[in-house]
Amino acid sequence: MNVRVGILGATGAVGQRFIQLLDDHPTFELAALTASEESAGKSYREAAKWRVNTPIPDDVASMTVGxxxxxxxxxxxxxxxxxxxxxxxxxxxxxxxxEGYVVSSNSSNDRMAEDVPLTIPEINPGHLDLIEIQREERGWDGALVKNPNCSTITMVPTLAALDEFGLERVNVTTLQAVSGAGYSGVTSMEIIDNALPHIGGEESKMETESRKLLGAFDGSEVTLHGMEVAASCNRIPTLDGHLESVFADLADEPSVDEVARAMREFPGIDLPSAPEQLIHVFDDPSRPQPRLDRDRENGMAVCAGGIQETTHGVKYNCLAHNTIRGAAGASLLNGELLVEEGWV
Incomplete structure (x- = not known):
């Protein structure tokens, strides 16, 4: 099946990741690129300040930006x-x-809207059925699906694996890469030899989106998961890869081995861009590390390690590539799910 796709906002950091990930995709054919009025009418090579570590595909470089x-x-x-x-x-x-287009969006608007699926294909693919309600309520011929924030998507697969032990409360501290702010989002004078203990809006996204992703869908609405979530988000001088320290209070008392097993065995999904193993678990307490582990499974895996028992549950570290799994790759995977489920 050949599906013609377009990218809205194709010249930015995430747009460039989309182009990289779509190159030689088995299903998707890139047919449209859009950007700001200043870029419209130019070739993509002229319009984009290419920052990705692979060359612009030749066929894309010559495409006209609309x-x-x-x-x-x-x-x-x-x-x-x-x-x-x-x-x-x-x-x-x-x-x-x-106009009837189906949109798989990385943008944060409407993520918590009651009729918009906020989806990680391995976690809550059934939430796509919200599209029927969305179309009825909004009168759209198209469909809108969102993926979560880059810091949320790093943590939630590990929480989904822990949910069998009764998730009650989660505290998380993030160490987030500068690429999450976009190419010009953080200046070198701000971040070199420094850490920024505030990222605007990031904490509330983690605290709400995670509960929606793990919530129960009854065919008409999503009930948010009952766990409490508190987040502290920090920017550090790594280029890519969000590292997070998670403290999870659980109703049960699983051992470290049981937690590691639950993460390792958490099922993936059969889609072209999905990792073979969703969560890679390290026994080495010094892993995962951004530079060493962010690119596992083409940047689409989540890594976890440092699992320890606490008084009320467990603590551990987790990591994901924020512009691949946490952004463009997440939207791409949602697009593949939309095709697989017949929405496209």
């Missing part, structure tokens, strides 16, 4: 990936949805 408007995207494009700033996406995505 405006981020339905008039500049062909009707035969089946699926759109959105990497727009949330303020722009909130205004623009509905225009495409009204």
């Amino acid at each position: 405006r981020t408007h339905p008039d500049d995207v062909a009707d035969d494009v089946d699926l759109l990936f959105s990497s727009l700033p949330s303020s722009v996406a909130a205004e623009v995505e509905p225009l495409f949805l009204d």
Whole structure:
């Protein structure tokens, strides 16, 4: 099956990751690129300040960038990936949805909307059925699906594995890479020899999105998971890879070996971009580390280690590549799920 796709916001950091991940994709054919008015009409090579560590694919470099408007995207494009700033996406995505496009979006707007699936394919694929309710309530011919924030998606697969032991309370401290702020998001004078103990809006995203992702869907609405979540988010001078320290209070008292088994054996999903093993667990307490482990399974795996028992549960560290698994790769995987489930 050949599915024609487009990228909204194709010149930014996440848009560039989309292009890298779509190169030689077995199902998706890149057919449209959009960006700001300043970039519209230029070739992609001219419009994008390419920052990814592989060359721009030749066929993409010569493509003409359009405006981020339905008039500049062909009707035969089946699926759109959105990497727009949330303020722009909130205004623009509905225009495409009204025109019948299916949008798999990395933008943060509407993630917690009651009728919008917030999805990690290995965790809650059934939440896609919210699309039927979304179409009824909003009158859209298209469909909007969101992936979670990059820090949330690093932690939630490990929490999903722990849920069999009765998740009650989660405290997490993040050490987040500078690429999560975009190419110009943090200046060198701010971050070199430093750490920034605040990332605007990040903590609330982790605290709410994780409960929706692990919530129960009854066919009409998602009930948020009952666990309490408290997050402290920090920026550190690594390029890619969010490392997080998690303290999980559990109703049961599993051993370290039982926790490691639950993570290692947590099932994946059969999609082209999915990792063979979702969670890689290290026995070495010094792992995972961003530089050594962020690229496992083409950057789509989550890594965990340092598992220890605590008075009320367990503590451990987890890691994921924030612009691949945590952004473009997450939207790409959602797009593959939409195709697999017949929504595209």
